[in-house]
Amino acid sequence: MKNDQKKPVILEIQCAHKIKKLLVSHSQHLVDGKITFFFTFASIEREMGDDSRVDLYRQVFERSNQCIYLTDADHNVLFINPSFTQFFGRSSVEMKGKKSDILFHQDSKDIHNEAIDRLINEVDQMELRMSCVTAFNADKPVVCNINIVMIHDDGAHKFLHFIEDITDQVSAEEKMKEVAFQDPLTGIANRHSFNLKFNDLYSEAQRKGQQLNLFFIDLDKFKFINDQYGHKYGDALLIHVAKCLQKSRKVSDFIARLGGDEFVILIQNDHTKSELESIARRILSELSRPFILKDLDYCCTCSIGIAQYPDDAISQTDLLNAADSAMYIAKHSGRNDFSFYNYEKQKQTTFSEKRFQEIELAVKNDLIQLHYQPVHNMATGEVTSFEALSRYYDEQGELHLPAYFLPFIESDPLIYKLGVSQIKEITRYLKILKHHGIQLPISINLSSYQIKSDKIINQLKAVADDSPDIVRLLKIEVTEIMLFEDDSIAVKNLSYLSKLGFSLVLDDFGTGHSSIYSLKKIDFETVKIDQIFINEIRSPKGGDRKFLNAIIAMIKNLNAKIICEGVETKQQVDYLLQRGCHTGQGFYYSKAMPKNEILTYLGV
Structure with a gap:
């Protein structure tokens, strides 16, 4: 080795357990009148690992499909990724050193400024809904979900922005x-x-x-x-x-x-x-x-x-x-x-009082009966389940739908008595079907008053205790409006029933105002699309189907099964199958029938 060699070199050296890459440098000194060389060995694998991670982060930043950019505390844009350019129509050269305010609609600028202040003083991450302006169409703001993360870099504050276009989602909402x-x-x-x-x-x-x-x-x-x-x-x-x-x-x-x-x-x-x-x-x-x-x-x-x-x-x-x-x-x-x-x-005696007295007597005499509407696999035609629906035959033998009687007892204890009776009847009938070798689920509709009733919950708990093999066949069906009311007791009871093993079905989806977040709070196995939206298929205006398609996409995002209600035509069946919806019920297949017709309908 020459005396003037000062430049460090990288060598692979056999250490105790493995070969390592070391940075080797040396210096020479006079010791006791003799020239002595001192060698210094330093591991560089850690530094190289850091470089690898930096390179990995750079690739994620540059190749991400999500629009990402970085600013300093003064809102100056430091870096953007290619997806930013695709979304905003602005290049890195154009944005370098520019204020990020140009990206936001006037209504959202103050919101963004307040968010940055909060990030500096209170929190490390915020998620906002704001309106952005692109170079493609400055007159038409784009609704975005923006996630801002604060990064501490050598005492300076920097802010990483992740932007997602949610215009279609907001339109659907x-x-x-x-x-x-x-x-x-x-x-x-x-x-x-x-x-x-x-x-x-x-x-x-x-x-x-x-x-x-x-x-x-x-x-x-x-x-x-x-x-x-x-x-x-x-x-x-x-x-x-x-x-x-x-x-x-x-x-x-x-x-x-x-x-x-x-x-x-x-x-x-x-x-x-x-x-x-x-x-x-x-x-x-x-x-x-x-x-x-x-x-x-x-x-x-x-x-x-x-x-x-x-x-x-x-x-x-x-x-x-x-x-x-x-x-x-x-x-x-x-x-x-x-x-x-x-x-x-x-x-x-008012009309309502007369009607209530009539229904009270009907419940006492078991005149309110259950009919069962089949739910079909629209691809194969097979029956997959039934929905139990209340029907009332008055003294003249006239058949009345639930709108005739349920509104008059919905907030009265009579509704609990009716619910308990119907749960018992469905449980008995599921056992009869099982005896015939038929194990098709039956769903029962429960109102918000019933879901909040201890009598109803206790009856379902008794079913779970006494007939555990029936629990998976008895489905609990509730309306979306119940979720919109955001009643903590109803939500708690639904969660409890889910833990007992009952499958939950959300009825009339799209007619309420629940958010995806509120739906995710409860584990719904199945979501039913209301007939209002199925009818859009028959509309001569093709645009009317866009909302139906959006609802289908939202339910699939929940990983829930879909049942389409009110299916009445072959056109509706074909359209729904094309959209990946395979299960439906409605007059195209059958109206609700008394239980003594079910075995015949099933061909047993």
């Missing part, structure tokens, strides 16, 4: 909100929207000591139109009535369709009875104008009930019942009329 709060037929507010608005206005009236007026409107002879000419005529009439009511109201008045031919109007602030009478007469006059109902010359009439808070009732339920009672007074007085709530007349 907005559509879901519209469906959740809007009556799909008439376009005005639906019952759910009314309940929320009623609660807000009632609370405001209480707080301010003001009056709140409620009009309950029911069409005269609507059933005759439906029965005589068909539902298309009835639907056309409902659309016409909604338009007339909108013409008759003030901007501040709130109009909603509760269902069927029932409409309500909420009117704020103090009004004399004379003023409310004028409003009622204006509505009657507007509705009674002759018009063409499809191909009929028709004149629509209605009955209106009027109730006032606090004069007629001091609770929301009582106010709604008072307006309903007043409406029946108007109807019994000859129709095409209005009536104010009258306590003396209300003391007589």
Whole structure:
């Protein structure tokens, strides 16, 4: 080795257990009059490992499909990846040293600045929903989900931004909100929207000591139109009535369709009875104008009930019942009329009370029976399960659907008695089917009141204890609205039933307002798409199917099974199969049937 060699070299040296790469350097010195060489050995494998990791991080940064960029604390852009350029249409040369503010819509700039301040002072990571502006179309902001992570680099703050375009997701969410709060037929507010608005206005009236007026409107002879000419005529009439009511109201008045031919109007602030009478007469006059109902010359009439808070009732339920009672007074007085709530007349048995007494007797005498609608594999035609549906045969033998009786007992203990009885009946019938070698699941619909009932939960616990082989065949079906109400007791009980082994089914998906996050809180095995969206397949407007497709994609993202409700045509079957939906129920296959027809239907 030459004396002037100073440059370190890398050597592979056999150490105790393995060959290592070492950085070897030397120096020479005079020791006791002799030239002595000193060698220094340093492992470089750690440093090379760090270089490898840096190279790996660089590759992830550059090759990621997600838009990523880095800024300093002054919002100067330091680095961008290629996906950034593809998304924003701005190159690294163009962005180097530029402020990141140019990437955000004016409405989102303050949000971003506040987020950076919080990251510096409070947290290390934040996730935001903001509007971004691209070079491709500066006039059309893109809705993005932005995840910002703060990095500490030699005492300086740097901020790594991960951007995801969620414009389509937000559009789907907005559509879901519209469906959740809007009556799909008439376009005005639906019952759910009314309940929320009623609660807000009632609370405001209480707080301010003001009056709140409620009009309950029911069409005269609507059933005759439906029965005589068909539902298309009835639907056309409902659309016409909604338009007339909108013409008759003030901007501040709130109009909603509760269902069927029932409409309500909420009117704020103090009004004399004379003023409310004028409003009622204006509505009657507007509705009674002759018009063409499809191909009929028709004149629509209605009955209106009027109730006032606090004069007629001091609770929301009582106010709604008072307006309903007043409406029946108007109807019994000859129709095409209005009536104010009258306590003396209300003391007589009201329609609701009569209906409740009727249903109470029906439950006692087991007149409310279960029918079973088959669910089919749409590819093979095989029956995969059944849904149990309540039906009521009155004393005249007329069949009534749940809308006729359930609303009158839904908040009464009677609903718990009915639920326990139906759970027992389904459990017995599942055992009978099993005896015949048939192990097809049956789902039971439970309301939010029932799910929160200890009696119902205890009965299901008894099934799990006494018949564990039946648990997997008894599915619990609940509506999406229950999740939107965000009731902690209902969520807790559903989670408990899932732990017991019961499969959970979410009904009417898309008609409520639950987020994906809220759906993920509960382990749903199956999600049902409501008939409203299945009907879009038959719409001549192809664009109407986009929301159905979005819902299908969202459910698949939950890794849940899909059942399509209300399947009525071969066209719907073919379209759903093309979209990867293989299970459906509806009149295309069969209506709900009594249990004595099931074995025949299955070919047993």
